[in-house]
Amino acid sequence: MTTETPLPLLLSGAPGSPYTRKMLAVLRYRRLPYRLFYRGREPADFPSAKVPLLPTFYLPGEDGALQAVTDSTPLIRRFDASFLDRRVRPTDPALAFLDSLIEDYADEWLTKAMFHYRWAHEADATFAGRLLPSWGPAPLDEATLSQTAAYFSERQIGRLAYVGSNPTTGPVIEDSYVRLIEALEAHLAAQPFLLGGAPGAGDFGLFGQLTQLAGVDPTPTEIARSKGHRVMGWVGMMEDLSGLEPGAMIDAAAPPPTLKALLAEMGRVYPPLLIANAKAVMSGAAMVETEIDGRPWTQNPFTYQAKCLKWLREEYAALPAASKAQVDGAISGTGWTTLF
Ligand SMILES: N[C@@H](CCC(=O)N[C@@H](CS)C(=O)NCC(=O)O)C(=O)O
Incomplete structure (x- = not known):
């Protein structure tokens, strides 16, 4: 180190x-x-x-x-x-933990929406198949582009199962994306970033997925266009915060209601998956079979996400008592409590 x-x-x-x-x-x-x-x-x-x-x-x-x-x-x-200037992770331990929850949700759950919308919808997949190879420095003639598009699409559509997008889970993933946009839109009416006046790792995690969901892929971008004007503005701004002077963070002891609503949305879908996935990984089950948001969920077990759960639990266990009490207050009434 x-x-x-x-x-x-x-x-x-x-x-x-x-x-x-x-x-x-x-x-x-x-x-x-x-x-x-x-x-x-x-x-x-x-x-x-x-x-x-x-x-x-x-x-x-x-x-x-x-x-x-x-x-x-x-x-x-x-x-x-x-590098000590302008560090990303909040210095307050309770906020740092909430930041970890948000980052993990973005990286491990919201990415399902990104991959699902891109490759499970035919019109989106046709678009992405041609866009992805075009995002490089080499000019592509039509024959090469068509060939590469076909190759990319086939490979990525084949990976849908791996991220847990299938006909059973698709509606759960899509409904959760719409609710996330609504909850983020409400939050950004009152706060510049997730945890107040400076971005955390969670902001950057959400931003990464939303660069595609709320700006590139047609179907989810249309949803953001109709419901997430602040979200789209925020994504544009997040891209380059080199000139931002960080402001004060929220008080972990008194999280704003819009943050609680966001944590509730994240906790509604992601923790049940983490728990069911860890069980499947531990027992060597061939499939994760559970219920998320009151509907059936089935996907391949994912070893990395079993580790995510372990890391979150370790971080929670290492919190000083006063911070733990603040975290407990912030996540009370959300699905996150089931993890700790
Ligand atoms: N946990 C990793 C995930 C990185 C990841 O999954 N990257 C995707 C693309 S965004 C990838 O490289 N997939 C394999 C591929 O495209 O060949 C991280 O946070 O960096």
Whole structure:
């Protein structure tokens, strides 16, 4: 952890990747210089990640050689530890914990909506199939674009099952997206960011998914256009907060009602999945079978999300007693309480 983190930061990614957008917005807010390589156009001597995810950062390891590092959540914390100005994570432990809940929901649940709308709706999939390959530095003639679009669509549609989008879960995912837009719209009428006057990791997580949902993919963008004007404005602003002077955060002991409503929306859908998924992973079950929002839910178990639950529980357990009491107050009456 004491390894120096040299600047500029080096990463590969793509504009259609929510987590790439999340991290670029973090780096801009933090005023950390970076070089972004379009996926596949990294310098030839860069290492590859074991699981090649977007974004991948290239950071020196213990021996000083560059290593490929993925996963935005620990990277945000690592950069907070390495660079002390304009840190992302709230300093108040109770707010930091609420920030972790919001970030986890965005990264692990809202991404289902992103992937689902993009690839389960035919019109959206046709659009995304042609857009994604066009989001690179190489000009594409029509034959290459059509071929690449067909390849991308087939591969991504094949991955729908992996993120838990199927005919059973689709309506649950879509209804939760609409409610999230409504709850966020109400919150942004009163607060600049989720937890007050400065963005946290949760803001950047939501932003990353919403760059696509509320700005690129036709069906969910239309929903945001009709119900989420402030949301769309906020997404545009979040992209570059390099000039923002952070303001005061909310008081964790007195969370505003619109934040409680947002936490309630997140807690309505995500914790039941975390619990059912962890059970399935532990028992080696072939499928997660549960109920979410009063409706059946079925998907492949996901080992990473069992770890997410473990990390959230560890973070909760490590809270000082006074902060724990504030967190308990903030999440009381929401589905999150079932986790802790
Ligand atoms: N937990 C990771 C998730 C990253 C991730 O899932 N990235 C997606 C794209 S946004 C990905 O690379 N999928 C595999 C692929 O596109 O080949 C993070 O926070 O960075």
